[in-house]
Amino acid sequence: MSSLHLELKNMIIDVLDLEDIAPADIIDAEALFGDGLGLDSIDALELGLALQKRYGIKLNADSEDTRKHFASVNALVDLVSSQRI
Amino acid sequence: MTDNFATTLKIADDWLAGVIHGEQDRIVAVDRGQVLRREQLLTRVRYWCACIQQHDSGSLWGLYNPDAFEFSAQLLALWLSGKTACLPGDNLPETRAALLERVSAVLGDWEGAVTDSANGQGVPSLSLPAADALVVEVYTSGSTGAPKAIGKKLRQLTAELQAHAQHWPYQPDEVVLSTVSHQHIYGLLFRILRPLAEGVPFERRLCHYLEDLYITSQCYGQSTLISSPSHLERLPQTPEWQMLGRRWQRVFSSAAPLSRQTSLRNQTFFGMPIVEIYGSSETGGIAWRIQRPEQEACWTPLAGVTLRSDQNQLLELRSPHLPDTGWYTQPDRIEWQGEGSGFLLLGRTDRIAKIEGKRLSLTAMEQALNSLGEVEKAHALVLSGRRDEVAVVLQLSRWGQQQRQALGQHELLRGLKAALARQFEAVVLPRRWRIVEVLPWNSQGKLTQQALQALFAHTATARPALPLTIQCDVTGNEACLQLQIPDELLYFDGHFDQAPILPGVVQVHWAQYFAKECFAEQFGTLGAFVGLERVKFQQLLRPSMALELLLQLEPDKGYLTFQYRTATVPFSSGRFRYVVE
Numbered sequence: 001m002s003s004l005h006l007e008l009k010n011m012i013i014d015v016l017d018l019e020d021i022a023p024a025d026i027i028d029a030e031a032l033f034g035d036g037l038g039l040d041s042i043d044a045l046e047l048g049l050a051l052q053k054r055y056g057i058k059l060n061a062d063s064e065d066t067r068k069h070f071a072s073v074n075a076l077v078d079l080v081s082s083q084r085i
Numbered sequence: 086m087t088d089n090f091a092t093t094l095k096i097a098d099d100w101l102a103g104v105i106h107g108e109q110d111r112i113v114a115v116d117r118g119q120v121l122r123r124e125q126l127l128t129r130v131r132y133w134c135a136c137i138q139q140h141d142s143g144s145l146w147g148l149y150n151p152d153a154f155e156f157s158a159q160l161l162a163l164w165l166s167g168k169t170a171c172l173p174g175d176n177l178p179e180t181r182a183a184l185l186e187r188v189s190a191v192l193g194d195w196e197g198a199v200t201d202s203a204n205g206q207g208v209p210s211l212s213l214p215a216a217d218a219l220v221v222e223v224y225t226s227g228s229t230g231a232p233k234a235i236g237k238k239l240r241q242l243t244a245e246l247q248a249h250a251q252h253w254p255y256q257p258d259e260v261v262l263s264t265v266s267h268q269h270i271y272g273l274l275f276r277i278l279r280p281l282a283e284g285v286p287f288e289r290r291l292c293h294y295l296e297d298l299y300i301t302s303q304c305y306g307q308s309t310l311i312s313s314p315s316h317l318e319r320l321p322q323t324p325e326w327q328m329l330g331r332r333w334q335r336v337f338s339s340a341a342p343l344s345r346q347t348s349l350r351n352q353t354f355f356g357m358p359i360v361e362i363y364g365s366s367e368t369g370g371i372a373w374r375i376q377r378p379e380q381e382a383c384w385t386p387l388a389g390v391t392l393r394s395d396q397n398q399l400l401e402l403r404s405p406h407l408p409d410t411g412w413y414t415q416p417d418r419i420e421w422q423g424e425g426s427g428f429l430l431l432g433r434t435d436r437i438a439k440i441e442g443k444r445l446s447l448t449a450m451e452q453a454l455n456s457l458g459e460v461e462k463a464h465a466l467v468l469s470g471r472r473d474e475v476a477v478v479l480q481l482s483r484w485g486q487q488q489r490q491a492l493g494q495h496e497l498l499r500g501l502k503a504a505l506a507r508q509f510e511a512v513v514l515p516r517r518w519r520i521v522e523v524l525p526w527n528s529q530g531k532l533t534q535q536a537l538q539a540l541f542a543h544t545a546t547a548r549p550a551l552p553l554t555i556q557c558d559v560t561g562n563e564a565c566l567q568l569q570i571p572d573e574l575l576y577f578d579g580h581f582d583q584a585p586i587l588p589g590v591v592q593v594h595w596a597q598y599f600a601k602e603c604f605a606e607q608f609g610t611l612g613a614f615v616g617l618e619r620v621k622f623q624q625l626l627r628p629s630m631a632l633e634l635l636l637q638l639e640p641d642k643g644y645l646t647f648q649y650r651t652a653t654v655p656f657s658s659g660r661f662r663y664v665v666e
Contacts, residue, residue, distance in 0.1 A: 003557040003564070006602050010554045017471050019517050020495065023602055033511075038502060040511035041293060042441050042472060045319050048295055052321065059296040066296050 004077050012073075015050040016043050028073045036072075044070060051076075057083050096247045100282040101213055101239070104161070105130075113281065114154045115260055116289040118304035126158055133162030133192070134209035136199055142189035145169050145222070149176045150193030153267055154289045157277055159192045164220055164239075165211040171222040171234065172268050174443075179508040180224075183232065216240040223270050225366040226437060226446035235366050236408070237270075244405035245274055245369045246282050248388045252373065253360060255285040255309055259334055262288045262301060263311040265442075270366050271339045275311045295321065302329050309333070313340040313442045318347045322354055330355030337362060340442035342430070348376035363430065366444075368415055369406030374427070383427030384419075394419050398431065438467045440475060445513040450475065453508055457501060459485030464524055466537050468517065476517040476541050480524055494520065517541055550575045552595065555631070557603065562638040564603040572628040587626035592657055593617065596647035600636050600661075607640050612664030615643070620659035632656060641665070 009023035012032070016039065030036040033044065047070060051057045057080065059066050069079035097103065107123060114121040137146070146163050148170045150156040163170045171188050173180045176195055184191065191198050214220055220239045227233035255261060263276040280287040288308075292298035298316075302308060310333045317338055320326060333355060338348075339362040348359050363384055364370040371392070372384035386392050390404040398418040407413050418431040436447045447465040454463035454477065461482040468476050481489060489497045498518050505514055525536040552574075555567040570587060577585035601608050626632070626649065637646045643665040648658040 003559040003603070006559075007554055007557050014553070024605070025495070035503075038499075038506070038511065038514065040514070042315060042512055045295065045315070046472075049319060049321065059294075059299075067294065 002077070004081060005073055008073055008076050008080065011050060011054065012047065015046055026073060030072060032070060032072055051080070055080050055083065096243070096250045096282050098216070098243060099213075100243065100246065101164070104281045105165070105211065105213070107284070111284065112286045114157070114289050115286045115304070116154070117301055120286070121154055121289070126154070126161075129155065129158035130161045130165065131209055131211070133159050134166050134211060137162055137166045137168065137192075138209050140190055140199055145171055145188045147171045147173065147184045147188040147191035147195070148193050149173055149191070149195060149268060151266070151291060152289060153277060153287060153291070156193065156267060157281065160277070163192070164214050166209070167212065167214065167218075169219045169222060169236070171224070172273065173224050174266070174268050175510050177507065177510070187234070214239050216243070221273070223273070223366050226444045226449060231449070238408065241369065241406050241408065242274070242278060244389065246279055248370065248390075248406075249274065249279060250283055251388050253335065255279060255283045256307070256334065257285065259307040259309055260286050260288055260305040261311060262292055262298070262305075262308045264292050264298060264316040265311055265313050265340060266291065269340070270369060271362065271364070272311065274369075275337055295319070299326070299329060302332055305332065307332055307334050310336045312336055312338055314338060314343045314347065315341070315441045317343060317351055317359070320351060320355075322350075327354060330357065333357050335360060339364065341439040343376075345376055345381060349378055352376065365415065368402060368404060368413060371402060371404070371415070372427070381429065383422050383429060385427045392428070394421065394428075399434065438475070440467065440473045440513045443510055443512050445475065445509070450477075450505070450509065450513075450515075453505055454479070454501065457504055458482065459488055459497065459501060461485065462524055464532055464537060465515065466534065468538070468541055474516040475513055476519070477515040478519045478521055478524060478537055478540055480521060489520070551598070559603045562604065562607065562640070564599070564636040566599055566603075566634045566636070568632055568634055570626060570628060570630045570632075574628065577628060585628055589620075589622050589657065592622075592626065592649060593620070593659065596634065596636065596659075597645070597661065599634060600638065600645050600647070603636060604638050607638055610640060612643060612666050615662040615664055618660045618662055620657075622657045624654055624656045626656055
């Protein structure tokens with residue numbers, strides 16, 4: 001697990017106030033929404049806000065594109081590393 | 086803040102005729118700035134009429150379609166073919182199964198929906214429904230737990246459209262944007278039917294995500310925003326959003342109570358009024374208010390709605406939005422604020438909860454849980470912390486206890502949640518669970534809210550047990566973490582009230598915790614823990630401190646070395662030793 005993976009997992013747990021879940025319980029490639037971690041549409045809104053606040057990521061493109069980056073921790077890592085200076 | 090739109094607009098009783106026979110090149114919808122005219126809508130309406138009329142079936146049809154333009158065409162086609170459109174709130178498998186027991190066919194985003202194929206060819210008849218025709222059924226959670234279908238006659242919808250247009254007519258130069266679905270009565274009226282009846286275009290796409298709202302809003306000079314507290318509470322307060330918000334002439338909020346704070350913050354920041362609508366699927370719109378800085382704003386009945394309260398403060402109403410002229414009891418308690426000044430809402434009297442705007446019968450959720458083999462008895466409740474969430478207290482069956490031992494609690498709960506997900510939308514699924522030997526009945530044999538909430542008490546305050554990880558860099562067997570110690574950390578309790586300091590044992594525990602996270606693979610190869618060596622606590626760690634944690638793993642020697650420090654000061658350090666195989 002890379003440092004950014006851990007950082008983002010901690011962010012997810014912290015921002016969404018998830019109970020009984022440790023970073024190691026979140027599988028890098030597993031779906032965050034629906035079947036995997038089971039996050040919902042309100043969580044998606046919260047995560048978007050947290051990414052803007054913490055990493056200055058601008059989610060101003062079409063959601064069909066940006067939401068691909070929300071599919072898994074791996075996808076989030078790609079998004080943050082591509083936009084972080 | 087006052088609402089400055091004085092012009093009133095009268096919607097004719099036969100507004101639907103106008104939707105079909107009005108000017109052909111009138112813009113009825115927009116797709117991110119691209120216009121869709123009435124003739125395009127009517128082409129789709131005729132197409133769907135032909136499909137529907139060639140399909141030999143009864144009068145009830147299911148309709149679920151996230152595309153507002155196609156949805157409108159399909160809805161109108163059902164009406165012009167003499168059908169009733171059943172509008173479920175989602176297209177989950179259980180919803181589909183329940184729907185298929187009632188309807189003869191489904192349109193839209195479903196498996197097995199009626200689509201093009203050989204249909205859609207013939208010349209359909211287009212006959213306008215009578216005012217008393219049952220045109221839609223909306224679905225909602227009933228207090229008994231069973232989903233409830235609520236029929237609406239065209240007359241009821243027309244009365245409601247007329248009332249809204251009288252209070253707040255849409256303006257000819259604006260576009261109607263929405264963050265809420267049209268599968269519920271609020272979205273159906275405000276996002277689809279009002280724009281059609283008032284001749285104002287609606288945006289085809291739903292703006293659930295903030296980035297959609299951002300780019301879609303930018304396409305239009307002026308717009309009205311149909312929204313809900315879930316979105317309004319999360320609007321970014323940044324300069325670029327403030328610029329964007331100037332394009333919103335007015336915002337509507339419904340589906341759940343909007344907090345006074347959120348309303349005032351957004352009205353001030355974006356400079357537009359937020360009109361809150363109070364109503365329900367059963368009653369349609371009941372009352373409205375715009376929050377004011379001076380004091381909590383009261384609710385005012387909508388035009389044509391008559392209200393009273395019984396001796397228990399229960400709300401009763403007569404309204405043209407209801408199916409008949411009798412008094413209807415709404416399970417909300419209200420408090421009148423004197424002659425002509427409206428009322429305050431005090432809360433519901435049944436077990437229907439609102440979770441981020443989604444209505445949920447807690448009874449239904451308990452019934453669903455109780456029907457599972459693992460569950461002896463379940464009780465569901467609502468917690469309001471950072472967001473509204475459902476919590477469940479469970480008494481396991483014997484089988485459930487065996488499963489818990491075999492699979493672990495995590496997997497057991499995951500299975501229960503998956504079972505619920507077939508029937509309930511993700512937003513209302515329980516996020517917190519407590520497994521108890523026996524539910525906390527009191528001596529009168531009652532489960533009190535107090536006793537149930539006490540089981541979740543430590544989550545309500547959400548005391549962290551770990552520092553915040555600001556940054557984490559791992560290179561091979563070395564890691565450097567930037568940490569921030571929270572003020573409200575669990576471990577400051579009783580460790581000393583006057584001058585809290587971080588206990589050494591916690592520092593050691595954190596070092597090992599982060600080492601496992603950072604060096605997951607290598608850590609697994611280490612032998613048994615032997616002991617701690619060279620432990621030094623040089624400086625005290627206090628609340629709010631920011632510091633570095635350096636970790637170094639030497640698997641061949643069986644060492645894990647840690648050091649907490651700032652750029653200039655070492656705080657503590659030590660070494661874990663493990664058996665080397």
